[in-house]
Amino acid sequence: MKKQNVSDAVIRRLPRYYRYLDDLHLKGIVRISSSTLGGKMGITASQIRQDLSCFGEFGQQGYGYNVEELRSEIGHILGVDNQHRIIVVGVGNLGRALMQNFHFRDAGFLLEAAFDVSPALIGTEVAGTPILDMTALERFIPEHRPDVAVLTVPQSVAQSTANRLIDLGVRGFWNFTNVELSSQVESVRFEDVHFADSLLTLSYRITTR
Amino acid sequence: MKKQNVSDAVIRRLPRYYRYLDDLHLKGIVRISSSTLGGKMGITASQIRQDLSCFGEFGQQGYGYNVEELRSEIGHILGVDNQHRIIVVGVGNLGRALMQNFHFRDAGFLLEAAFDVSPALIGTEVAGTPILDMTALERFIPEHRPDVAVLTVPQSVAQSTANRLIDLGVRGFWNFTNVELSSQVESVRFEDVHFADSLLTLSYRITTR
Numbered sequence: 238m239k240k241q242n243v244s245d246a247v248i249r250r251l252p253r254y255y256r257y258l259d260d261l262h263l264k265g266i267v268r269i270s271s272s273t274l275g276g277k278m279g280i281t282a283s284q285i286r287q288d289l290s291c292f293g294e295f296g297q298q299g300y301g302y303n304v305e306e307l308r309s310e311i312g313h314i315l316g317v318d319n320q321h322r323i324i325v326v327g328v329g330n331l332g333r334a335l336m337q338n339f340h341f342r343d344a345g346f347l348l349e350a351a352f353d354v355s356p357a358l359i360g361t362e363v364a365g366t367p368i369l370d371m372t373a374l375e376r377f378i379p380e381h382r383p384d385v386a387v388l389t390v391p392q393s394v395a396q397s398t399a400n401r402l403i404d405l406g407v408r409g410f411w412n413f414t415n416v417e418l419s420s421q422v423e424s425v426r427f428e429d430v431h432f433a434d435s436l437l438t439l440s441y442r443i444t445t446r
Numbered sequence: 447m448k449k450q451n452v453s454d455a456v457i458r459r460l461p462r463y464y465r466y467l468d469d470l471h472l473k474g475i476v477r478i479s480s481s482t483l484g485g486k487m488g489i490t491a492s493q494i495r496q497d498l499s500c501f502g503e504f505g506q507q508g509y510g511y512n513v514e515e516l517r518s519e520i521g522h523i524l525g526v527d528n529q530h531r532i533i534v535v536g537v538g539n540l541g542r543a544l545m546q547n548f549h550f551r552d553a554g555f556l557l558e559a560a561f562d563v564s565p566a567l568i569g570t571e572v573a574g575t576p577i578l579d580m581t582a583l584e585r586f587i588p589e590h591r592p593d594v595a596v597l598t599v600p601q602s603v604a605q606s607t608a609n610r611l612i613d614l615g616v617r618g619f620w621n622f623t624n625v626e627l628s629s630q631v632e633s634v635r636f637e638d639v640h641f642a643d644s645l646l647t648l649s650y651r652i653t654t655r
Contacts, residue, residue, distance in 0.1 A: 251650060252646035279454060316646075316653030317646070331547070339641055339642075385645075411648055428651070430641070431461070433461065433465065433548075434461035436550075436553050437464060438637055439594060439618055440525040440526065440530060440555070441457055443617060444528055445525075
């Protein structure tokens with residue numbers, strides 16, 4: 238599989254392809270042309286063909302794509318069949334909302350535990366996931382080796398918490414703190430969720446409507 | 447200002463420009479070249495010049511951009527100085543998390559009220575914003591004419607709640623329900639927050655690392 242030099246824009250579109258194909262698959266649709274898929278997604282057919290060509294040969298001239306096959310290939314590229322392990326660090330409203338409503342399993346993630354400093358929360362469960370004491374991180378992480386930490390701690394402790402987790406071996410961060418995090422460790426990946434970017438896009442659209 | 451046919455990709459980059467420029471401005475930086483800004487943002491200088499050219503003439507050959515000026519121009523394009531009015535519909539963990547932590551004002555939005563069906567919540571406040579009975583929507587919306595509704599209701603009532611709000615005159619939706627919403631009303635804009643897209647991007651990055 239050719240995977241080198243895939244641009245950030247293409248990587249960001251992959252989950253959207255996956256989402257649309259998953260939806261088509263659930264609706265029982267067997268095949269789709271690049272132009273129909275593009276029409277649904279608001280991008281051109283040639284963009285789709287160009288994006289997918291980064292990863293190999295998909296679809297057939299005059300037939301289009303087999304929905305289930307392409308969905309499963311893109312899922313594989315995204316790593317949804319990898320069974321990544323994930324922990325939630327910080328069980329405030331946002332951490333709790335994700336634990337209760339987000340389908341970690343559908344994205345290929347196994348939610349193993351959550352961590353907080355509040356004595357009222359430690360020892361309880363949210364949606365079947367135990368909440369452990371933050372001081373247990375030093376024992377838990379080397380033992381369970383989670384791939385990703387969902388960072389939902391207060392801004393003031395965002396970087397220090399990230400540093401602590403990196404020292405313990407965590408390399409992936411789903412960062413909801415709105416703090417730009419950094420690390421000297423080359424293999425660390427931060428994925429920042431910027432709510433404001435989304436609302437400002439909407440602001441533009443209602444302003445220029 | 448030229449604003450026609452601005453591509454979705456450019457619109458999505460505008461809030462990022464704004465965020466980076468805001469950060470530079472806060473750090474006291476007065477001017478920046480397109481190549482330095484591109485370096486920080488992980489895009490090319492020519493991409494930046496091309497994006498900004500959709501909206502007019504910015505920067506000077508050999509000088510770069512005036513940070514404060516460009517920040518304020520992009521803010522204006524995004525409508526942050528428009529004082530949009532916004533309401534939260536659904537005060538579960540996610541709605542509450544946004545009310546407590548998201549800086550609506552910095553994005554140019556005035557959070558006026560939140561709505562829920564739970565008797566335990568109605569009449570209380572979250573971060574200074576009153577929680578009203580969902581049945582008060584029919585009176586509140588024609589009176590206050592909010593521009594945007596944050597939709598944080600359960601999936602099962604997502605489309606019906608959107609329909610009800612559209613009938614009352616709401617045209618912008620910041621949609622956290624993970625349901626693809628639609629409307630026959632041409633001027634309605636949905637901005638969907640897809641948490642899974644973000645986590646799958648991270649999954650790709652830690653898988654191919």
